[in-house]
Amino acid sequence: MRVSRKLTEQDILDILHEYQGEIRKLRVKEEFVKEKIQDLNQKLKDLREAKEHKDKPQVQQERKLAPKAKRVFKLSEWDKMIMNALERANKVLINQEIHDRIQEEARVKGLYGNEKKAKAKLNQCLIKLANRRGDLVKVRFKGRGYAYALPEWMDGRKLKKEYKR
Numbered sequence: 565m566r567v568s569r570k571l572t573e574q575d576i577l578d579i580l581h582e583y584q585g586e587i588r589k590l591r592v593k594e595e596f597v598k599e600k601i602q603d604l605n606q607k608l609k610d611l612r613e614a615k616e617h618k619d620k621p622q623v624q625q626e627r628k629l630a631p632k633a634k635r636v637f638k639l640s641e642w643d644k645m646i647m648n649a650l651e652r653a654n655k656v657l658i659n660q661e662i663h664d665r666i667q668e669e670a671r672v673k674g675l676y677g678n679e680k681k682a683k684a685k686l687n688q689c690l691i692k693l694a695n696r697r698g699d700l701v702k703v704r705f706k707g708r709g710y711a712y713a714l715p716e717w718m719d720g721r722k723l724k725k726e727y728k729r
Contacts, residue, residue, distance in 0.1 A: 639699075642689045645669050647699065647714075655727050656703050656711035659690065 571579075639647070649665040650657060657665070663686055670676035675685075690712060693700040702710040703723050717727040 641673060641675055642685055643693060646689055650714055655729055656713045658705055658711045
């Protein structure tokens with residue numbers, strides 16, 4: 565039995581995605597290692613200074629690292645459509661309801677490929693807006709999953725009554 569050694573387009577795409585994932589992992593690891601090197605250099609410097617000043621006992625203070633600046637990116641067309649759908653509804657919406665509300669607008673803008681790709685893109689945008697950027701808030705929903713709300717609709721950790729379903 566002879567096996568073909570030619571790579572298909574899908575094989576090449578899979579390999580490319582795998583390599584890109586590896587690069588992302590290595591970048592995260594690089595940042596971690598750089599921070600550790602800085603910490604160790606600072607500890608070494610502190611130890612050397614303490615050796616020079618044996619007569620003065622030094623109390624070592626923990627060094628607080630400044631928080632990293634948030635990188636702000638513009639919202640994509642999908643993000644804007646999601647935010648507008650929530651504002652127009654003026655209540656929390658679940659994933660399917662958001663999809664139903666932005667489906668026609670996405671078709672008009674030429675962003676809506678097929679059902680499967682559109683739902684995947686919607687999920688990616690919801691995760692980005694809720695988890696990474698904080699532009700949306702996840703609210704527990706009766707049944708399965710979460711509903712999404714705008715941050716100004718929240719009163720601490722609870723949803724204000726006028727925005728409930």
